[in-house]
Amino acid sequence: MKKKIFIIASAIVIISITIILVHMEKSALSTDKIDNGEKVTLSMEKINSGEVNRTVVGASLKYEFSYEELKDFVDFFNELDIRESDLKKISGTHTTPSVTQPMNVNLSMNNDKHIYFTAFKDGEIYVTNEYDDKSYSIYNDELLNYIYDLWRYL
Secondary structure: OHHHHHHHHHHHHHHHHHHHHHHHHHHHHHHHHOOOOOEOOOOHHHEEEEEEEEEEOOEEEEEEOOHHHHHHHHHHHHHOOOEHHHOEOOOOOOOOHHHHOOEEEEEEEOOOOEEEEEEOOOOEEEEEEOOOOEEEEEEOHHHHHHHHHHHHHO
């Protein structure tokens, strides 16, 4: 009789452990399945125009993109794997534009709102997205370098 109770108790323990392990595995899988958020993209259908600008030594330099240049920027941005989970709170550490000399890309949207990208040499890119009513920072070296390479137009 003791042997039967021991076998039944062992079976219950094994089944319980199996259920717990399966449940833990499912939990781990569901946590792993939480992706990094939706990919952040731009849509040419929603953008009327774009420009790059920068203020240096009291002078404001500005260049309006041609359609092809704007499309190049949008295509480049959309090729990057920037996810909503990559978006950070704006640091607010760049308060003196004359010192930080940011590069700016401004996109004019079809609803008279704008998306402003302000890139700083330390790697932070402020984004003020009036279109979606969001403000955040992106840290992406490829995007940073692309925006700073737009200096060639100024």
